[in-house]
Amino acid sequence: MNEVKTRGVWKKGAAVALLGMMLTVSACGKDANIPASGxxxxxxxxxxxxxxxxIxxxxxxxxxxxxGLMNAGVDPHLYKASxxxxxxxxxxxxxxxxxxHLEGKMVEILEKMGKEKPTVAVSDKIDRKTLRSGAEMATEYDPHIWFNVKHWMKATEQVRDSLSELDxxxxxxxxxxxxxYLVKLEELDRYAREQIGLIPESTRVLVTAHDAFGYFGDAYHIQVKGLQGISTASEYGSKDVSQLRxxxxxxxxxxxxxxxxxxKKSIEAVIQGAKEKGHEIQIGGELFSDAMGAAGTPEGTYVGMVRHNVDTIVKALK
Structure with missing residues (x-):
């Protein structure tokens, strides 16, 4: 499947038209499609x-x-637009x-929308040389960029610039x-680095159901292992379970x-396999990977979600 090419820029003529709409309010008081100041x-x-x-x-x-289209607990890899x-x-x-390709099943829809209106990939500002890639991945790059807070700062800049251009x-x-917001993210990045550093190196290993935490591991110096690949659409078999066990x-x-x-069933199979070999493993807690927590909770924000993950990991492994 080809990479979605839509960007936060559009044809000059369309941009001029949008700008004109922003500055026009009809005599009857109805606003144009793009809001003018005030x-x-x-x-x-x-x-x-x-x-x-x-963001x-x-x-x-x-x-x-x-x-937002996807709420708490929703897997974007498998999501289908209603x-x-x-x-x-x-x-x-x-x-x-x-x-x-995080929203893999929505690629064609996003391509279509990109021909009609600004349709912006927040990953566009991130230098591709800093992205995780490899033959073992189902897509060209690992899409879980929010787990390196520095990457998510670039995503914030992309949203800022796109909104500024539109309005x-x-x-x-x-x-x-x-x-x-970027000040908060700087503080979050520093917090994650300091807290993960408290875990002894010998136990600084993060094992999850799928390989969503690669950027987190690279940024905050913790070894990461996932049973499935970077997409939950990928299959895992008995060999994967036994290797991780x-x-x-x-x-x-x-x-x-x-x-x-x-x-949970995938990771529970690994726990059971280890138990049969005489090694007891506990579930260290629930992490938020491809979706945040429920709206209105601390974990329902990006900063709260990352802090929850960091605190949960440190408590279990320290």
């Missing part, structure tokens, strides 16, 4: 995963109305998605909001982790 009309933003929804809300603030989702995409004035009347606000037994790893968006 109209009070919000830009309609549609996002795919919750982590992107969080758009923080950067756009009162100038945007953000609608009729309701199609309406949300049609109604949007700008769409933000992850890219890198230049509020560019200064978007810049200020993004700057404040033997690794855990050999390294005397005491805890593995389940994920909120992945069924």
């Amino acid at each position: 109209t009070g009309k919000e830009i309609k933003v549609t996002t795919t995963i919750g982590m992107i929804t969080d 758009a809300q923080n950067v756009g603030s009162t100038h945007v109305k953000v609608t 009729q309701g989702d199609m309406k949300k995409l049609d109604d949007a004035q700008i769409i933000f998605y992850n890219g890198l 230049p009347a509020h560019k200064e606000d978007y810049s200020k909001n993004a700057a404040a 033997d690794f855990l037994v050999e390294k005397k790893i005491k805890a593995v982790f389940v994920e909120s968006s992945v069924p």
Whole structure:
């Protein structure tokens, strides 16, 4: 499947038309599709995963109305757009998605939308040389970029720039909001680095159901093992279970982790296999990988989600 080519730029003529709409309010008081300064009309933003929804809300603030397609516990690798989702995409004035084939089953839809309106991959600003890749991956690059907070800072800049281009009347606000959010992300990056560093090297191994934490491992110096590949669409077999089981037994790893968006049965098979070999393994807790927590909870924000993961991992492995 070809990489989605849609970008946060569009044809010059369309951009001029949009700008004209932003500056035009009819005599009867009805706003144009793109809000002009002071109209009070919000830009309609549609996002795919919750982590992107969080960026758009923080950067756009009162100038945007953000609608996310995927809620807590939803696996984006396997997600199929519903009729309701199609309406949300049609109604949007700008769409933000992850890219890198995270939303694999939605590629054709996003390509179509990219011909009609700004459809932005938040991964576009990230240097491809810094992305994880390899023959063992189902896609060209590992799409789980939010697990390196530095990468997610680049995603924030992409959202800021795209909103500023679409709605230049509020560019200064978007810049200020993004700057404040980036400070929080700097603090989060530092927190993750310091806390993971407290785990003894001999037990600094993170084992999960699928290989979503590779960027996290690279950024914060913890070895990562996943039963499945980077996509939950990939199959795993008895050989994968036995290899991971033997690794855990050999390294005397005491805890593995389940994920909120992945069924537990896969990792439970590994635990049972280790037990049969006389090695007891505990579930160290639930991590948020491809989806954040429920709205209204600390884990329902990107910062809260990452902090939860860090704290859970440190508590179990320290």
